[in-house]
Amino acid sequence: MTPAPISRRRALALGGLGTAVVVAGATGWIASATASTGAFDPSGTGAELLQPPLLDSRDGRLAVELTAAAGVRLAGRDTSALGFNGGSPGPTLRVRPGDELAVLLTNRLVQPTNLHTHGLHVSPQANSDNPFVSIEPGASFDYLYRIPADHPAGTHWYHPHHHGMVADQLFGGLVGGLIVDRGPDLPVTTDRLMLVTDITLDGAGAVVPANSTDRAMGREGRLLLVNGQHQPILSAAPGTAERWRIVNACTSRVLALRLEGQQLVQIAQDGSFLSRPTRRDTLVLAPGNRADVVVQPTGTGRFALLADPYDRGSMMGSSTGDTGPTTLATLITSGPLRASTPLPAVLPAETLPTTAISRTRQTDFNMGMGGMGGGMAMSIDGRTFDPSRDDQIVAFGSTEEWTVTNTSPLAHPFHIHVWPFTVTAASDGRATTGTPQDVVLIPPRGWVRLRIPFTTFAGRSVYHCHILDHEDAGMMATVVVT
Numbered sequence: 413m414t415p416a417p418i419s420r421r422r423a424l425a426l427g428g429l430g431t432a433v434v435v436a437g438a439t440g441w442i443a444s445a446t447a448s449t450g451a452f453d454p455s456g457t458g459a460e461l462l463q464p465p466l467l468d469s470r471d472g473r474l475a476v477e478l479t480a481a482a483g484v485r486l487a488g489r490d491t492s493a494l495g496f497n498g499g500s501p502g503p504t505l506r507v508r509p510g511d512e513l514a515v516l517l518t519n520r521l522v523q524p525t526n527l528h529t530h531g532l533h534v535s536p537q538a539n540s541d542n543p544f545v546s547i548e549p550g551a552s553f554d555y556l557y558r559i560p561a562d563h564p565a566g567t568h569w570y571h572p573h574h575h576g577m578v579a580d581q582l583f584g585g586l587v588g589g590l591i592v593d594r595g596p597d598l599p600v601t602t603d604r605l606m607l608v609t610d611i612t613l614d615g616a617g618a619v620v621p622a623n624s625t626d627r628a629m630g631r632e633g634r635l636l637l638v639n640g641q642h643q644p645i646l647s648a649a650p651g652t653a654e655r656w657r658i659v660n661a662c663t664s665r666v667l668a669l670r671l672e673g674q675q676l677v678q679i680a681q682d683g684s685f686l687s688r689p690t691r692r693d694t695l696v697l698a699p700g701n702r703a704d705v706v707v708q709p710t711g712t713g714r715f716a717l718l719a720d721p722y723d724r725g726s727m728m729g730s731s732t733g734d735t736g737p738t739t740l741a742t743l744i745t746s747g748p749l750r751a752s753t754p755l756p757a758v759l760p761a762e763t764l765p766t767t768a769i770s771r772t773r774q775t776d777f778n779m780g781m782g783g784m785g786g787g788m789a790m791s792i793d794g795r796t797f798d799p800s801r802d803d804q805i806v807a808f809g810s811t812e813e814w815t816v817t818n819t820s821p822l823a824h825p826f827h828i829h830v831w832p833f834t835v836t837a838a839s840d841g842r843a844t845t846g847t848p849q850d851v852v853l854i855p856p857r858g859w860v861r862l863r864i865p866f867t868t869f870a871g872r873s874v875y876h877c878h879i880l881d882h883e884d885a886g887m888m889a890t891v892v893v894t
């Protein structure tokens with residue numbers, strides 16, 4: 413790869429990382445911000461998959477303290493990557509419909525941060541899921557999320573959402589699971605969170621900063637991790653069914669997953685149950701997407717969970733994606749075949765309000781030359797993000813039809829906070845499920861058509877590309893529901 417000129421953004425990122433290394437060094441890690449220390453050597457490969465610490469609500473409330481800081485164990489080694497409460501992923505927060513979730517977030521990073529509860533249907537205002545909050549280094553902030561009594565059960569996640577720093581902070585490791593309990597009883601013996609991240613570390617365990625090509629394409633890390641572990645194993649008995657809550661927490665990577673020799677049966681998408689269990693030969697998850705799957709191994713052996721290369725498009729000679737499949741984890745089954753109960757034929761699918769469409773609108777995701785520091789400009793409707801500008805003003809209580817177009821040669825995952833949507837059509841002719849979701853991939857030079865009920869909460873929030881390098885570069889817009 414030819415060396416790219418160091419843009420102002422990149423210089424800032426390097427400066428930030430350098431300071432982060434000093435912080436880590438003070439607590440005993442020896443690290444370097446340069447990539448001259450060689451390749452990172454993962455450890456603990458093939459160990460049993462662990463679950464992050466679980467923080468569970470009681471009597472209608474969960475109050476937690478989260479501290480974002482550098483210095484976590486990742487892939488079996490001490491690194492200067494980032495985490496919540498010393499872990500990447502951070503603790504799993506589990507709540508119930510009707511609960512209050514209080515989070516005291518303390519920022520021990522060298523740049524501002526904040527928190528987004530991706531997938532929760534909660535207010536975007538004040539100290540709830542408000543992406544405009546900025547928590548300065550050394551400061552703390554009290555979040556309070558009131559989870560509606562009719563909130564569906566599902567798999568979600570949390571991560572920082574401070575514009576301009578989201579990609580660095582997620583890629584650095586700041587992610588965690590967020591589960592709304594508990595939904596229907598399913599005949600499964602094990603319920604696992606599998607939070608997938610990617611990162612590039614140098615030989616000393618420091619995060620390798622993104623260059624200008626990474627930022628234009630959306631960075632993909634060399635290391636793929638599940639719950640911060642490198643290629644863990646999942647031990648199971650044949651015949652028993654497991655529920656895997658898979659979260660694509662990668663900064664830009666689309667995961668195209670398959671399980672060698674076994675079936676992946678999807679039961680939920682983005683925290684909403686499908687109307688019936690659906691077999692997937694390949695399960696495609698854009699960054700931000702979640703899928704709950706049931707795996708019921710039929711025999712004994714080793715079965716790799718693979719991420720196949722996924723082509724997000726190409727631009728100026730660069731293209732995305734690996735050349736071959738990557739092993740994420742391995743399912744190992746042994747012992748006698750156990751008797752099992754089949755999954756229910758019908759699941760309690762969530763349905764969104766069916767009020768008539770009161771307005772249609774179109775919005776376009778685009779990329780072009782002329783961005784900051786000579787990089788690519790990332791925009792929506794020709795404008796880069798301005799937090800003070802109101803881009804879409806929507807009447808509270810209405811249901812709208814949005815056509816989201818993509819005039820660029822790369823696929824972009826559309827994400828809107830707070831208000832889930834159903835996909836009604838797409839330019840690639842994909843089958844639509846009627847299941848509410850909150851991230852959808854817009855094909856290169858294509859479009860998706862969405863039905864979005866703005867019926868739950870009023871307030872001001874954002875929609876954006878979930879390739880977080882694009883979001884940071886301006887591919888985000890505001891939406892005001894009033």
Ligand SMILES: [Cu+2]
Pocket residue numbers: 823824825877878879882883887
């Ligand atoms: Cu994008």
